[in-house]
Amino acid sequence: MATAEMPSEILFDNEVVKVTLYADEGGCVYFHDILPADASPRAQGTPHFESSATPLSEVRLSGEGNSQSKTSKALVGSYVGTRLKYRSHEIKTDEAQGRKTLDVALHDEQTGITVTSHMTLFDGLPVLRSSTTIRNDGTKDVVVTQISSLVIGGLTRSKEWWADFNVSYATNTWFREAQWRGMSLPDVGLDDFGLYQLDQGHLAPMSIFNVSNRGTFSTQGHLPIGILKHRNNAETWLWQVENNGSWKWELGDWKDDLYLAATGPNSNDHDWRQRLAPGDSFTSATAAVCHIFGDVDAAFGAFTQYRRRIRRDHPDHKHLPIIFNDYMNCLMGDPTDEKILALIEPVAKSGAEYFVIDAGWYADDNDWWDDVGAWEPSKKRFPMGFKNLLDKIRAAGLKPGLWVEAEVIGVRSAVADALPPAAYFQRDGERILEKNRYQLDFRHPAVIERMDGVIDRLVTSYGVAYFKFDYNIEVTQGTDVASSSPGAGQLAHNRAYLRWVSGLLDRYPGLVIENCSSGAQRMDDAMNAVHTLQSTSDQQDPYGTPPSRPRSILPWCRSRRRPGRTRSPGGMMRRTR
Known part of the structure; x- marks a missing residue:
């Protein structure tokens, strides 16, 4: 269904x-x-709910900050966002893939750019997937600094959202991944009580709470995921x-309410700017969101099914x-013929494949x-010949x-x-050096x-x-070569690296490729949608390895090994659905 008439409402749904x-x-x-x-449609809760909605797309161009009272560090309040006007929308159903898409095209007359929001729903899943494409339909270059x-605005419909809802986020370090922290909204600086007392026409205070990452370690420090839940666990x-x-x-x-905004790299935080000549286009990173009237476990259950739906199929x-x-x-990076041969029989007997x-x-x-x-x-480590050693591994079943480490030299x-x-x-003509290694650029055909x-x-x-496939350096500088x-x-x-991995799996459909990065420093769902499985920790x-639950903060002790318990030889990875 396509239309050129501006509707008062667009409905996009599944079961x-x-x-x-x-x-x-x-x-x-x-x-x-x-x-x-x-x-049923939620009650508006506050007398001016419609005013707390945010534009469908927030775009910044070079030279433009914020048009309204929020700080320019925020992802909302852009000049372009308020100028973008409805042009058309289209809903397509792909029964073979079990999904439908909604594309909403918006246009800015001042600059000539067209912004299209892409939304996807999968059959049976309460998760919305979203990305945005910007195309320069004008007559001169534009430089995009945020897309x-x-x-989503108006999240809570609560008159006292700062008291009714809590936020959770997950820290993620080399030896302690997926550790959830829950905090009240006032504790992270979001408390609107004083604003209502001012009553001076302010749209919002300048405070925001954000979690971000910069560099090639996509999940170093934090996972790119967040939770907003009602204190009674019903939403x-x-x-x-x-x-x-x-x-x-x-x-x-x-x-009058909370908003959620998500993006890939932007200028303020990640030194990202994309120049678009007339006719050029660029598509943002992808985000996904789930809203249920239930607890965190139910929401993660839906997200788990969603993640399985978006990943590349593999036997x-x-x-x-x-x-x-x-x-x-076990060997800790020191394999030899003798050491490997000693492990083959016990590994085979363990049931590993x-x-x-x-x-x-x-x-x-x-x-x-x-x-x-x-x-x-x-040849020094494997005098019997490396192929002969691997043949013996195969002979044991x-x-x-x-x-x-494919990306470094x-x-x-x-x-x-x-x-x-x-x-x-490179930066400014100099090859970037990080921990005595160089970062390869997978855009280049020679790589x-x-x-x-x-x-x-x-x-x-x-x-x-x-x-x-491991990766153990973090490059925060980016590269200014041909960009x-x-x-x-x-x-x-x-993006080129992911295309390369996909190409390997196209050529060798049975090949298993594990995503590793100093344990789980690239445990994002762009990587995991392509790779076969995820390494969890070093x-x-x-x-010390289990992640904490989103509802609470688990204490971390330096040693929890029980008396008399010994470490097992080697890292055995048991798979679960």
Whole structure:
């Protein structure tokens, strides 16, 4: 269904959720609600609810800050957002894929840009997926400094939302991932009580609460996910940003209620700017949101089903084999013929189906950190021949796997200067150095050609059936090579890397590729929608690895090992659905 007439309301729904949008008299489009399909429309709660709605898309162009009283650090209140007017909308149903999409096109007459919000619903799931495309339909270049993935105002319909709702977010460190912290809204600086006492025409105070990340470690510090829940656990909002790089989400108060905004990189936080010549377009990162009248567990149940729906299909997801990795509590990056041979029989008897040789297989000694990049097996470590060793793993009924850091080359590597300068991340003409390693730029065809050759050789010549793709440096600078800005170069690399991994799985459909990054420092759903499984932690104490529940803060003790309990040899990964 397509229309050129401006509707007063747009309904977009499936069996379990209904999404409504409306356009005001001036043509600005807003989210009205995201509700369970069987729910009655929510009461407005405050006498001026409509004023707390936010424009469907918030876009900033170079030189423009905020048009209204919110701080320019916020993701809302842009000049363009208020200028964007309804142009058309279209709903498409894809029965084969079990989903439908809504595209709402908006236009800014002043600059000539057209912004299209893309929304997707999947059959049977109460989760809305959202992204935004901006196209320059004007006559001169524009420089985009922010483009929202999702903006929803009027979240709570509560007159005292600061007392009725709490926010939760998850910290994520190298040895302690997915640790949820719950706080009251006043504790994070969101308390509108004083504003109502002023009554001086203020739209909102300047305070915002945001969680963000900058750099190639997409989940270092925090996961790109948040929760807003009612104190009686009867209502929950859950959202995430799906980007394997920089991102930001924020909560803030706007007039009479809370808003949620999410985005990939932007200028203020991530040195991102995208120049668009006439006819050029750019699409934002993706975000997803769920709103249910239920508790956090119910919301995560829906999100789990959503994540399974968006991931790339793979036979591994149905079989769920057990994987043995020789790193933690075992060889710790020092494999040899003798050590691997001693492990094969007990690993086979354990019921594992994959035997993964982790770091060190490519180096003659343990001083290999800044020497990686050639990805040739060490003859010193494996005098019997690496292929012969992998053949013995196969003979025991196990599939061999290898650890590889595909995106880096060490400064001492024999291939450190084998690629052209533009194949590496750079700033101001200098190759970026991080922990004695260089960052490869997967936009460059020489990088793709080289890494395709490496993986093809290991698969076809050695019979490798599993790769643990690790990544252990963090580049926050981005790259200014062939890009509008360092942040734009980094984002383009991120997307090119995912295309490369997808290409490997297209060529080798049975190949298993694990997503690892110093444990789980890239545990985002852009990566996990493509990779086969996720590495969870470099924490070697099993009592330190479980994530905390969203409802509470679990105490963290330095040692929880029970008396008499010993560590198991090697890292055994048991799969769960």
